[in-house]
Amino acid sequence: MIELRSVSKQFGAHLAVDQVDLDCPQGKTQVLIGTSGCGKSTLLRMMIGLVLPSTGAVYFRKKPLAEQTIGAVRQRIGYMIQEGGLFPHLKVRENVGIVPRYLGWQPERTNARIEELLELTQLSSTMLDRFPRQLSGGQRQRVSLMRALMLDPDVLLLDEPLGDLDPMIRAELQQDLRTIFRELSKTVVLVTHDLSEAGFLADRITLLRDGKIVQQGAFADLIENPVDEFAAKFVQAQRPVFS
Amino acid sequence: MKQLLLIGLILLLVAFVPGGSSPRGIRVGSKQFTESDILGEMLSQMIRSAGEEATPLSVGGTTVVYGALKRGEVDLYPEYTGTLIKEVFSNHPEASQENLEALLAEDEICISQPLGFNNSYALAVRRATAEQLNLVSIEDLAAHPDLRLGFSNEFVDRDDGWKNLRKRYGLTHQEVAGMEHSVAYRQLEAEAIDVMDVYTTDAQLAKLDLVLLTDNLQYFPRYDAVVLYRSDLKSRFPGLVEKVSLLEMAIEPDEMIELNARVASREVSESQAAADFLRENLAIETHVEDLSVATQIWRNTLEHCDLVRKSLIPAIFVAIPLGIFAAKFPRVGQLILGAVGVVQTIPALALLVLLIAPVAYFKFSTLGAGSMTAIVALFLYSLLPIVRNTTTGLSTIAPEYLESAAALGLSSKFRLLHIELPLASPSILAGIKTAGVLNVGFATLGALVGAQGYGQPILRGVRLNDTGLIMQGAIPAACLAILLQVFFELAERWIVPASLQPLASGDADVSTN
Numbered sequence: 001m002i003e004l005r006s007v008s009k010q011f012g013a014h015l016a017v018d019q020v021d022l023d024c025p026q027g028k029t030q031v032l033i034g035t036s037g038c039g040k041s042t043l044l045r046m047m048i049g050l051v052l053p054s055t056g057a058v059y060f061r062k063k064p065l066a067e068q069t070i071g072a073v074r075q076r077i078g079y080m081i082q083e084g085g086l087f088p089h090l091k092v093r094e095n096v097g098i099v100p101r102y103l104g105w106q107p108e109r110t111n112a113r114i115e116e117l118l119e120l121t122q123l124s125s126t127m128l129d130r131f132p133r134q135l136s137g138g139q140r141q142r143v144s145l146m147r148a149l150m151l152d153p154d155v156l157l158l159d160e161p162l163g164d165l166d167p168m169i170r171a172e173l174q175q176d177l178r179t180i181f182r183e184l185s186k187t188v189v190l191v192t193h194d195l196s197e198a199g200f201l202a203d204r205i206t207l208l209r210d211g212k213i214v215q216q217g218a219f220a221d222l223i224e225n226p227v228d229e230f231a232a233k234f235v236q237a238q239r240p241v242f243s
Numbered sequence: 244m245k246q247l248l249l250i251g252l253i254l255l256l257v258a259f260v261p262g263g264s265s266p267r268g269i270r271v272g273s274k275q276f277t278e279s280d281i282l283g284e285m286l287s288q289m290i291r292s293a294g295e296e297a298t299p300l301s302v303g304g305t306t307v308v309y310g311a312l313k314r315g316e317v318d319l320y321p322e323y324t325g326t327l328i329k330e331v332f333s334n335h336p337e338a339s340q341e342n343l344e345a346l347l348a349e350d351e352i353c354i355s356q357p358l359g360f361n362n363s364y365a366l367a368v369r370r371a372t373a374e375q376l377n378l379v380s381i382e383d384l385a386a387h388p389d390l391r392l393g394f395s396n397e398f399v400d401r402d403d404g405w406k407n408l409r410k411r412y413g414l415t416h417q418e419v420a421g422m423e424h425s426v427a428y429r430q431l432e433a434e435a436i437d438v439m440d441v442y443t444t445d446a447q448l449a450k451l452d453l454v455l456l457t458d459n460l461q462y463f464p465r466y467d468a469v470v471l472y473r474s475d476l477k478s479r480f481p482g483l484v485e486k487v488s489l490l491e492m493a494i495e496p497d498e499m500i501e502l503n504a505r506v507a508s509r510e511v512s513e514s515q516a517a518a519d520f521l522r523e524n525l526a527i528e529t530h531v532e533d534l535s536v537a538t539q540i541w542r543n544t545l546e547h548c549d550l551v552r553k554s555l556i557p558a559i560f561v562a563i564p565l566g567i568f569a570a571k572f573p574r575v576g577q578l579i580l581g582a583v584g585v586v587q588t589i590p591a592l593a594l595l596v597l598l599i600a601p602v603a604y605f606k607f608s609t610l611g612a613g614s615m616t617a618i619v620a621l622f623l624y625s626l627l628p629i630v631r632n633t634t635t636g637l638s639t640i641a642p643e644y645l646e647s648a649a650a651l652g653l654s655s656k657f658r659l660l661h662i663e664l665p666l667a668s669p670s671i672l673a674g675i676k677t678a679g680v681l682n683v684g685f686a687t688l689g690a691l692v693g694a695q696g697y698g699q700p701i702l703r704g705v706r707l708n709d710t711g712l713i714m715q716g717a718i719p720a721a722c723l724a725i726l727l728q729v730f731f732e733l734a735e736r737w738i739v740p741a742s743l744q745p746l747a748s749g750d751a752d753v754s755t756n
Contacts, residue, residue, distance in 0.1 A: 048650050074649075075652040085647030087647070098651065102657050131742035
């Protein structure tokens with residue numbers, strides 16, 4: 001679905017991404033993991049054209065991302081960030097319905113889709129008339145997920161979506177996310193630094209360090225057979241969770 | 244969005260609906276001091292009694308009024324021969340009383356015969372002193388070197404002032420003090436000085452019963468009052484020039500002094516003084532509109548609002564796109580912000596005078612009510628706060644909102660209209676609010692080029708040292724500024740998205756799950 005071919009990204013003197021090749025196959029959940037500053041968020045933003053690679057290319061459904069088509073591609077991709085990125089001046093209903101409004105949907109169609117998504121994301125319809133600041137952190141993330149799913153996209157890109165939530169809500173949302181991913185069999189790319197979250201959600205996992213891929217493959221592989229000292233240390237650091 | 248379009252439409256209507264007064268008929272200029280205004284009123288009333296319309300325009304100083312006469316924005320105005328020689332034709336060294344007519348003809352301007360009085364420098368003493376020491380002319384002072392002299396600072400320094408006067412008359416006085424002109428009158432009254440310089444038609448001459456010493460050596464240049472008029476006035480309004488010429492040699496110095504005194508003491512208005520003179524001396528009956536204070540304030544309010552609407556609203560429509568442009572293209576943006584910033588630093592009077600030429604070039608009226616000069620100046624002054632706040636508002640939107648909007652695949656136009664501008668709206672509105680309040684204040688300065696509004700009573704009040712008159716302009720101006728502020732606060736509630744407004748207490752019902 002999404003392929004990265006020898007992409008690099010230079011920010012001034014800093015090489016954020018260094019010659020990365022990555023495949024995100026259809027219907028699978030690909031997790032990008034690593035310490036902060038390893039380039040995982042930059043990779044994710046390249047996939048939706050928010051960051052342009054300095055060299056190399058990004059392919060969506062075998063076609064390279066180009067300026068003329070990026071708008072259409074973005075409507076096939078749902079994107080969700082930490083804190084949700086909901087527009088503070090719009091009510092939940094308007095936040096969720098902004099792309100349909102842009103595309104000129106009939107209100108009935110938008111409302112029907114909102115009803116479906118409320119059910120999927122387990123949100124009460126009383127939330128629809130609230131502003132983002134009147135929601136809890138968990139509710140904001142659910143609304144953000146609704147907005148990302150509005151056009152029933154092929155791909156979901158999630159950048160530390162649960163990063164700022166307290167552990168109880170986080171566990172509940174992880175559970176719900178997994179159910180939704182499986183149910184909709186979406187192609188998902190998720191960025192996190194939390195190994196347990198990765199283990200819970202990932203079909204494939206990619207460990208990054210200093211803009212380079214250290215190891216990729218199945219989650220179990222990473223745990224059982226870390227390829228180098230860094231991978232071993234990274235796993236070791238979060239091991240107690242699983243023992 | 245529809246809401247905004249509606250507001251925009253209403254604003255445009257308000258800005259461009261024709262209205263407000265504009266000069267009609269024959270435009271009679273005068274300079275902004277009492278004597279000139281009284282003479283201007285005489286001319287206006289004579290024109291009206293001849294059955295024509297007349298609009299008095301009390302504007303700025305010699306350069307501004309003479310320039311307006313030359314361009315044809317003013318048809319006639321009272322002037323002094325000395326001023327023409329010393330100021331208007333100062334770079335014609337050969338200019339003199341005799342060849343003024345020829346010099347003026349080059350500008351297609353005609354000059355009347357003198358009106359009968361000479362408003363020049365003179366030396367004055369108390370009547371008691373004059374009688375006691377038998378002082379009649381300046382040379383009589385030579386016999387009394389112990390007299391104390393007090394002169395205005397300007398007079399002490401000028402070439403045609405004290406320096407050469409003492410040489411010319413061989414005066415040997417040692418006790419000479421420089422002081423402010425009005426202070427000199429008080430000092431003379433208090434007998435702290437004995438001789439002072441005066442303008443020969445100063446109102447205080449009659450009030451303090453002073454005696455002017457004759458200038459037998461004709462040391463002081465003549466400042467004969469005359470009327471300047473455009474040479475086409477004769478053909479445009481046949482018979483009018485003859486009517487106005489009734490004023491030639493008709494005003495005795497004493498009469499002018501008395502008229503000045505009556506106005507300066509606030510006994511009568513300039514127009515009433517003019518009417519009284521015309522009735523008593525030329526048997527011309529004129530009607531003087533005597534407006535109550537409330538009517539005057541109401542008129543000034545309408546005129547002031549007219550200036551504000553015609554300048555502020557177009558500024559909003561120009562400044563917001565400029566601000567958006569500056570935010571989107573920061574390099575050009577720096578230039579834009581720099582340019583509108585520089586405009587802000589130009590002093591109001593300088594800006595007004597600078598604008599007269601370009602405004603005249605485009606054939607707009609530069610002076611008087613509805614003066615485009617004042618409107619353009621106010622427009623320029625209003626740009627900076629709005630441009631700056633629009634740019635700041637747009638460039639300080641949190642990056643996560645911009646990124647989310649981009650990631651949703653929305654076009655840049657849609658993002659601007661539905662995400663960025665609403666998020667920046669509190670800042671933009673604050674800019675408009677600032678511009679509005681500044682505009683109301685600056686609009687009073689429009690009076691310098693004859694624009695109407697609250698500036699007129701303020702300027703007249705300053706001239707006549709009348710606090711009441713100043714307040715008649717200043718208080719309503721302050722009220723209008725406050726009203727505008729309140730109006731914008733209300734507009735803010737309507738336009739700015741509810742969630743971006745300060746949190747109301749019942750609003751913060753953040754639930755947890």
